[in-house]
Amino acid sequence: MSLEPQIPGLFSPEQGVLPISSPRAATQKQIDYARAIAQKTGATMPKNLSANRAALSAWIDTHKPKAPVGRFSNYPSSKQVAFAERIARVKRRDIPQECFRDKNMMSKWIDGNKPR
Numbered sequence: 001m002s003l004e005p006q007i008p009g010l011f012s013p014e015q016g017v018l019p020i021s022s023p024r025a026a027t028q029k030q031i032d033y034a035r036a037i038a039q040k041t042g043a044t045m046p047k048n049l050s051a052n053r054a055a056l057s058a059w060i061d062t063h064k065p066k067a068p069v070g071r072f073s074n075y076p077s078s079k080q081v082a083f084a085e086r087i088a089r090v091k092r093r094d095i096p097q098e099c100f101r102d103k104n105m106m107s108k109w110i111d112g113n114k115p116r
Contacts, residue, residue: 023051026057034060080106087114091115
């Protein structure tokens with residue numbers, strides 16, 4: 001007596017690999033952003049890329065301009081500071097001064113103090 005289920009063809013190697021689902025189409029916002037990047041950088045965007053959201057996202061990641069590196073590139077953004085200040089007001093707590101000079105420290109402070 002076998003412990004395997006008696007469903008014919010369930011574990012047969014002839015079945016092969018079946019796709020889980022078809023790729024989702026790219027959003028209009030993604031397509032517009034990719035076109036803007038292509039126009040600015042002069043890169044050519046493949047025509048069939050808009051049919052696959054993941055492929056277009058990968059193309060955008062490889063072709064988008066890199067963030068500027070400079071004296072203030074490690075400072076937190078104004079939105080990040082505003083969010084931290086709102087949290088500090090709610091929690092009645094001060095934000096350490098070094099957080100205003102390092103975006104990673106500000107992010108950690110926000111994660112450790114945001115209301116749950």
